[in-house]
Structures are given as structure tokens and as C-alpha cells.
Amino acid sequence: MSTATRTASTGAAPGAGPRPEMPPAQRSVPRWVRHLFAGYLPLIIATLVIGLPLLWLILSSFKTQGEILTNTIHWLPGSLYFGNFSTAFTIVPFARVFLNSVIVTVIGAGIKVILAIISAYALVFVRFPLKKTIFMLILVALMVPAQISIVPNYVLVAALGGVNTYWGIIVPTLGTAFGTFLLRQQFLMFPTAVAEAAEIDGASHWTRMVHIVMPMRRSAIATLALIYIVLEWNEYIWPLVIVNDPNHMTLPVGLTLLENNEPGSTAWGVVMAGAVLVIVPILLVFIVLQKHIVTGLTQGAVKG
Amino acid sequence: MSDAPLCGIARPRLDCDQEGAYGRRCVQTSLRGDTPNITTPGAVAIRPKATRRSAPSSWERLRHAWRRYHTEYLIFLALMAPNLILIAVFVYRPLFLNIYYSTLNWSLGSSTAIRVGLGNYIEWFTDPQSWTVLEVTAIFTVVTVGGSMVIGLALALVLNERLHFAAFARATVFAPYVLSGVGVGLTWLFIFDPAYGVLGQILRSLGGASPQWYLSSPWALAMVMIVYVWKNLGYTAVIYLAGLQAISHEVLEAADVDGASASRKLFSVKLPLLSPTTMFLVVTLMLSSLQSFDIIQIMTQGGPFGGTTTLMYEVYHDAFVNGRIGYSSTAAVILFVILFVMTFFYMRFVERKVTYQ
Structure with missing residues (x-):
């Protein structure tokens, strides 16, 4: 549908349809003026305000120290200079740190998705008398802020020898209230007929879950996996407290080493190179799968 | 219980079961598929059966349910247990432990703590x-x-x-x-x-x-x-x-x-x-x-x-x-x-x- 055929007032509903007569209050201002000042201009400003800092980050990571420490702005790097990246790699064992992040993200997100699937399946399709109570316990857990549990969790995991280990980073964040809640909503909308038919057919729970429910809800599961990958990759406060050895750090924690390295005059090019390493992978995932990520992260919010 | 006759969508054959898990009789649906007829005689026959099942006392029902579904209950527990344990240990436990810790004078890494009551709050x-x-x-x-x-x-x-x-x-x-x-x-x-x-x-x-x-x-x-x-x-x-x-x-x-x-x-x-x-x-x-x-x-x-x-x-x-x-x-x-x-x-x-x- 072209913009010419729709009502052009600032507040008009999308799809309100063409109308021959404009209300008198809106006819006074030409349509293109409204479109420009109440539409395109703010849109472009917002895109620049959000996009330019990210562009600046990427450009700066390729600038030499001379191009950064100057009184005149060098918008573009003179050439593709990789020195910042190689310096960053000498300060922080980035290959190792990057690998740690990948391992923690894959294992953590993977286990969370599996836990969410089996919990949601049990809550929807398996008979049990206290299901409502158990679901309430999970709902309440969803509202308990994860951040305030760091101290007791640190005390426990440290006592069990989890400092500077993968399991110490991964296990305490595995309880999946959010994923269970999200998938339960999806499974509840599952056609009862299909589920009952399979049950009557004598299919075991395993068969029903793996061969019937999961394939039919694969987009919801994929969205959940995506959200967990993003959250796990960006997770900061817990890995920060439970790891102090650079060889066990995840990327966000490892970056802190770059910042602390030179107090006073920060080597910004090197720091930007590090920030690129943590931001760009998720940015690429987001560019490719943005629709799924946006719906997944904002799902169910509007229902109130 | 949901409206059973909606089953006919993919494979109508599946609906027919002489003594299915829900204890109901064969549900006849249109074999043409997409538009099952809700008013078929078979569908009406379910209703009296469903009401009769809810008649016995709750205790009897529970015993009956356990005899019938205990495998289901065990499967449920097995599926829920990992998640519930993780949530209990890493979400609920810290919540209450925070309250306990807040009454202590305790240094990080120290093996001894002194009870101070509401001292920290004061x-x-x-x-x-x-x-x-x-x-x-x-x-x-x-x-x-x-x-x-x-x-x-x-x-x-x-x-x-x-x-x-x-x-x-x-x-x-x-x-x-x-x-x-x-x-x-x-x-x-x-x-x-x-x-x-x-x-x-x-x-x-x-x-x-x-x-x-x-x-x-x-x-x-x-x-x-x-x-x-x-x-x-x-x-x-x-x-x-x-x-x-x-x-x-x-x-x-x-x-x-x-x-x-x-x-x-x-x-x-x-x-x-x-x-x-x-x-x-x-x-x-x-x-x-x-x-x-x-x-x-x-x-x-x-x-x-x-x-x-x-x-x-x-x-x-x-x-x-x-x-x-x-x-x-x-x-x-x-x-x-x-x-x-x-x-x-x-x-x-x-x-x-x-x-x-």
C-alpha cells in the first residue's frame, strides 16, 4: 500500500484506508510538510543517534593511536589498521576468552532451552494434581530479581569450589522461569485434538514431545533459544564475581582488563577493538534474525 | 475436557478407540477432514460418561487417580525436578539467605561471622x-x-x-x-x-x-x-x-x-x-x-x-x-x-x- 493512499495526519491509524475528505483541522498543513517534520525527520534523527555511536565504535577500532589522540576529528581511519586488535590480544588472552564465551553461551543456552521445553511440556501435557501450585512457584521466581541473589549464590558456589570453573559460571543461572513461562503459553495453544489423538494412539510422552509438540512449536523454541543466546553472551555481573583468572573469563569480563590496563590515558583504540569483539557477533545475529528477536523479547508484554 | 470431535483434522482414524485413555467411546467424525461435525451422535455420547466420572468422593477419586496415573505423576516429577531444584537453590534460597546474612557481621572469605541482629540495618x-x-x-x-x-x-x-x-x-x-x-x-x-x-x-x-x-x-x-x-x-x-x-x-x-x-x-x-x-x-x-x-x-x-x-x-x-x-x-x-x-x-x-x- 502506498503512502499516498493513506490518511496522512500525524496520528492517523495505519490502514484506516483512503478517505475522500480530510477533516478540516488537518487540511491546513500540506501533507509533505507533516510527513517531513512529524515523520521522516524524527525517524532519521533517531536512527542517527542510535546508529552513529555503533559506527563510531567500529571505525575507531581501526584507527591508529595518532588518529585518536588528536584535537581534530578524524572521521574515518586512514587505513585498515589492525594494531589495536593485536595489542588487545597481547593484554587479554582473547582467543581463550572468546572460546569461553562461546562455550558458556552454547552450553548455558542449550540446557536452558531443554529445561524450558521439558518443564513446559510437563506442565501442559502430563497429568499431575498440583500443577497450578508448581506453576505459581515458577511465576513468582520470574519476579525475583536475579541480581540480588549474587551474594548468597557466590558463597555457595565458592564453597563448592566453583570459582574459576565453567560450571560455576553456568549452573547458577540455569533455573528457567522465563523460558518455562513462555513455552507453556505456546504449548497451551497447541491443538488439543492432535495431542489427544497421539495419546490415544499410544504414543509415549517422549514421542509426543519430540516428534509432535516440538516440531509444531519449533519457531517458539527457536525464538527462546535466540533470546537465551543473547542474554547468556551479554551476562556480566555473575561471571564477574565468580571468575578472577583471565583464562576463565567470558568476553564482557575480559574487556574489563583492557580498561584497567592503562589508568589515566586510556588506549581507546585497543578498548574499542575489544568492544567490537563483544558487540559485533550479537549485532550480526540481530541483523539477520531481528524480527524473531524483537518479537521474542517483547512477547506478551502488551496483554498486560 | 475439550470438545473431542475436533480431532478429525489430520487423521480422523485416530479418534476411534474403543477404550481410550479418557475412557470414552469411539468418536465419529466426518472422514472428509477439515470440517468435523460437532453434532454427530458419537460426540453426544461422551457427555454422560464424563459426568459419571466426577461422581465418587474426592478421596476415592484420588486413590483411583493414583492407581491409574501414577506413571504420569512420576514422569511429571522427573521432567520438572531439574528445573524446580535449580530454581529452589539459586532463586528462592538466596532470597531467604539474604535476610539471614543481613543479621551477621561477616567478611568475605572469613570462616567466622558474628551475629549482630539488626545492627547492619541501624x-x-x-x-x-x-x-x-x-x-x-x-x-x-x-x-x-x-x-x-x-x-x-x-x-x-x-x-x-x-x-x-x-x-x-x-x-x-x-x-x-x-x-x-x-x-x-x-x-x-x-x-x-x-x-x-x-x-x-x-x-x-x-x-x-x-x-x-x-x-x-x-x-x-x-x-x-x-x-x-x-x-x-x-x-x-x-x-x-x-x-x-x-x-x-x-x-x-x-x-x-x-x-x-x-x-x-x-x-x-x-x-x-x-x-x-x-x-x-x-x-x-x-x-x-x-x-x-x-x-x-x-x-x-x-x-x-x-x-x-x-x-x-x-x-x-x-x-x-x-x-x-x-x-x-x-x-x-x-x-x-x-x-x-x-x-x-x-x-x-x-x-x-x-x-x-
């Missing part, structure tokens, strides 16, 4: 620094929530116009929300650098001077708030956009017919209709603002002189920098009480369901 409430922390927390929360709401709503109104390029703008605005707070904090730290940052250079070329973002408390707080709003704005905008798109066209057309101006439509029609969305956003944004950590830790580490130390940051700082577990847990309990009260009022609000449509 110390916290009489320390003038605590009021600074509360003030910083309040300013940070009100400004970031208010800022994201106002700018987010304005953006959503523009995005809702569905101009060319709006989809791209929507994706761009949302992007920072999924990026690492650490990476975002470092990027902006460079931009704000008074000596070599691009912001300072632009200000100087316009004849101004860069504020001391790192060294003076009001500027440092302003800096972390700007970055926080920048990072989370897209979430608010997308939620508001979904809310706007849920408003029915009839209402807006009625306003058009009445000759309402654009601003009149916004304040008298759209905003009242958006009030459930607004309430949801106020609470969720406040909860996440109160818990924000990444950006503060990366950009200011709570400084200068506590100028950006929020309650959440104090919890971290007391425990892992000052090593005072008990005192940190006290702050955590206070933070939890604040979060709990807010969630409680939100739930009350949701129960009342203030809607106009």
Missing part, C-alpha cells in the same frame, strides 16, 4: 551515605524511566506512521537493547572522554567546552543515565508501537469524523487507550532500572565519590570490593523490599484491569 539507616545512595537511585530510576517513556512513545508514534524506512529505523533503534552493556558502556566512555572523545571535540568546535563527565558527580550521573536510556529506548518504543497498533481503527476514525486534531487524538484517545501498556512499562522499566549494573560498573564504578552508586551497585560494592557480606545483604534486602512493593502494586493494578476497550 548502621545503614544512620549512615548519611545511604541517603545519598537512595537519592542517586531515585534520580537514576525516575529520569531513565521517564526519559525512555517519553522518547519511546514519541518514537512509537512516528514508527506507527509506517513511512518508508520505518522498519529499518525500528530495527536500528531496538539494536542496542540486545548488545552487551559492557561493550556499550566502553563505546560511550570513549565518546564522552573530555580530552579525546568525539562529543568534546564537537562541543569545542562549536565554541563550547566539554563538561568533566568522569570527575564531577552530576555530570557522571547524567552520563550513565544518557547511556542507559540510549540502550533501552528501543524496548519501550517497540512495546508502545505494539500498543498503538492494537488500538481499533473505529475509535480513531470516530475521532477523525468528529474533527479531532492530532494532539487532541493523542491526549484524549490514544494515551487513555494505552494506559495498560504505560502501566506495564512503568513497572518493568523501574524494575530493570533499579537493577542496572553493567553500565555503571564499566563507566564510573559508582564514582566519583559515590555520585553514581545506586542501591544495586552498593550491594555489589559492599560485598565484592569492601568484602562486607552482611552489610551488602542488608542493602540487598532493602532493595528487594522496594522491588517487591512495586511488583505487588502492579499485580493489584493488573487484577483491576483498567482498560477502556
Whole structure:
């Protein structure tokens, strides 16, 4: 549908349809003026305000120290200079740190998705008398802020020898209230007929879950996996407290080493190179799968 | 029990079972597939059977249910157990342990702790620094929530116009929300650098001077708030956009017919209709603002002189920098009480369901 055929007032509903007569209050201002000042201009400003800092980050990571420490702005790097990246790699064992992040993200997100699937399946399709109570316990857990549990969790995991280990980073964040809640909503909308038919057919729970429910809800599961990958990759406060050895750090924690390295005059090019390493992978995932990520992260919010 | 005859969609044959798990008889559905006939005699036959099953006493039913379904119950427990145990150990246990720790004078790494009763609470409430922390927390929360709401709503109104390029703008605005707070904090730290940052250079070329973002408390707080709003704005905008798109066209057309101006439509029609969305956003944004950590830790580490130390940051700082577990847990309990009260009022609000449509 072209913009010419729709009502052009600032507040008009999308799809309100063409109308021959404009209300008198809106006819006074030409349509293109409204479109420009109440539409395109703010849109472009917002895109620049959000996009330019990210562009600046990427450009700066390729600038030499001379191009950064100057009184005149060098918008573009003179050439593709990789020195910042190689310096960053000498300060922080980035290959190792990057690998740690990948391992923690894959294992953590993977286990969370599996836990969410089996919990949601049990809550929807398996008979049990206290299901409502158990679901309430999970709902309440969803509202308990994860951040305030760091101290007791640190005390426990440290006592069990989890400092500077993968399991110490991964296990305490595995309880999946959010994923269970999200998938339960999806499974509840599952056609009862299909589920009952399979049950009557004598299919075991395993068969029903793996061969019937999961394939039919694969987009919801994929969205959940995506959200967990993003959250796990960006997770900061817990890995920060439970790891102090650079060889066990995840990327966000490892970056802190770059910042602390030179107090006073920060080597910004090197720091930007590090920030690129943590931001760009998720940015690429987001560019490719943005629709799924946006719906997944904002799902169910509007229902109130 | 749901309406059974809807089964016929894919394989009608499946519905026919002489003594199925639900103890019902063969359900006849149209073999033509897509439009099963609800009024077939077979479907009616289920109903009396279902009512007869609910007749026995509850105890008898329970015993009967166990005899019949105990494998189901065991499967349920096996499937739920890992998740429930993890949630119990790492979500519920810390909640109560925080309260216990808050009555102790306990140093990080020390094997002995001294019971001090409410000593930590007395110390916290009489320390003038605590009021600074509360003030910083309040300013940070009100400004970031208010800022994201106002700018987010304005953006959503523009995005809702569905101009060319709006989809791209929507994706761009949302992007920072999924990026690492650490990476975002470092990027902006460079931009704000008074000596070599691009912001300072632009200000100087316009004849101004860069504020001391790192060294003076009001500027440092302003800096972390700007970055926080920048990072989370897209979430608010997308939620508001979904809310706007849920408003029915009839209402807006009625306003058009009445000759309402654009601003009149916004304040008298759209905003009242958006009030459930607004309430949801106020609470969720406040909860996440109160818990924000990444950006503060990366950009200011709570400084200068506590100028950006929020309650959440104090919890971290007391425990892992000052090593005072008990005192940190006290702050955590206070933070939890604040979060709990807010969630409680939100739930009350949701129960009342203030809607106009």
C-alpha cells in the first residue's frame, strides 16, 4: 500500500484506508510538510543517534593511536589498521576468552532451552494434581530479581569450589522461569485434538514431545533459544564475581582488563577493538534474525 | 475436557478407540477432514460418561487417580525436578539467605561471622551515605524511566506512521537493547572522554567546552543515565508501537469524523487507550532500572565519590570490593523490599484491569 493512499495526519491509524475528505483541522498543513517534520525527520534523527555511536565504535577500532589522540576529528581511519586488535590480544588472552564465551553461551543456552521445553511440556501435557501450585512457584521466581541473589549464590558456589570453573559460571543461572513461562503459553495453544489423538494412539510422552509438540512449536523454541543466546553472551555481573583468572573469563569480563590496563590515558583504540569483539557477533545475529528477536523479547508484554 | 470431535483434522482414524485413555467411546467424525461435525451422535455420547466420572468422593477419586496415573505423576516429577531444584537453590534460597546474612557481621572469605541482629540495618539507616545512595537511585530510576517513556512513545508514534524506512529505523533503534552493556558502556566512555572523545571535540568546535563527565558527580550521573536510556529506548518504543497498533481503527476514525486534531487524538484517545501498556512499562522499566549494573560498573564504578552508586551497585560494592557480606545483604534486602512493593502494586493494578476497550 502506498503512502499516498493513506490518511496522512500525524496520528492517523495505519490502514484506516483512503478517505475522500480530510477533516478540516488537518487540511491546513500540506501533507509533505507533516510527513517531513512529524515523520521522516524524527525517524532519521533517531536512527542517527542510535546508529552513529555503533559506527563510531567500529571505525575507531581501526584507527591508529595518532588518529585518536588528536584535537581534530578524524572521521574515518586512514587505513585498515589492525594494531589495536593485536595489542588487545597481547593484554587479554582473547582467543581463550572468546572460546569461553562461546562455550558458556552454547552450553548455558542449550540446557536452558531443554529445561524450558521439558518443564513446559510437563506442565501442559502430563497429568499431575498440583500443577497450578508448581506453576505459581515458577511465576513468582520470574519476579525475583536475579541480581540480588549474587551474594548468597557466590558463597555457595565458592564453597563448592566453583570459582574459576565453567560450571560455576553456568549452573547458577540455569533455573528457567522465563523460558518455562513462555513455552507453556505456546504449548497451551497447541491443538488439543492432535495431542489427544497421539495419546490415544499410544504414543509415549517422549514421542509426543519430540516428534509432535516440538516440531509444531519449533519457531517458539527457536525464538527462546535466540533470546537465551543473547542474554547468556551479554551476562556480566555473575561471571564477574565468580571468575578472577583471565583464562576463565567470558568476553564482557575480559574487556574489563583492557580498561584497567592503562589508568589515566586510556588506549581507546585497543578498548574499542575489544568492544567490537563483544558487540559485533550479537549485532550480526540481530541483523539477520531481528524480527524473531524483537518479537521474542517483547512477547506478551502488551496483554498486560 | 475439550470438545473431542475436533480431532478429525489430520487423521480422523485416530479418534476411534474403543477404550481410550479418557475412557470414552469411539468418536465419529466426518472422514472428509477439515470440517468435523460437532453434532454427530458419537460426540453426544461422551457427555454422560464424563459426568459419571466426577461422581465418587474426592478421596476415592484420588486413590483411583493414583492407581491409574501414577506413571504420569512420576514422569511429571522427573521432567520438572531439574528445573524446580535449580530454581529452589539459586532463586528462592538466596532470597531467604539474604535476610539471614543481613543479621551477621561477616567478611568475605572469613570462616567466622558474628551475629549482630539488626545492627547492619541501624548502621545503614544512620549512615548519611545511604541517603545519598537512595537519592542517586531515585534520580537514576525516575529520569531513565521517564526519559525512555517519553522518547519511546514519541518514537512509537512516528514508527506507527509506517513511512518508508520505518522498519529499518525500528530495527536500528531496538539494536542496542540486545548488545552487551559492557561493550556499550566502553563505546560511550570513549565518546564522552573530555580530552579525546568525539562529543568534546564537537562541543569545542562549536565554541563550547566539554563538561568533566568522569570527575564531577552530576555530570557522571547524567552520563550513565544518557547511556542507559540510549540502550533501552528501543524496548519501550517497540512495546508502545505494539500498543498503538492494537488500538481499533473505529475509535480513531470516530475521532477523525468528529474533527479531532492530532494532539487532541493523542491526549484524549490514544494515551487513555494505552494506559495498560504505560502501566506495564512503568513497572518493568523501574524494575530493570533499579537493577542496572553493567553500565555503571564499566563507566564510573559508582564514582566519583559515590555520585553514581545506586542501591544495586552498593550491594555489589559492599560485598565484592569492601568484602562486607552482611552489610551488602542488608542493602540487598532493602532493595528487594522496594522491588517487591512495586511488583505487588502492579499485580493489584493488573487484577483491576483498567482498560477502556
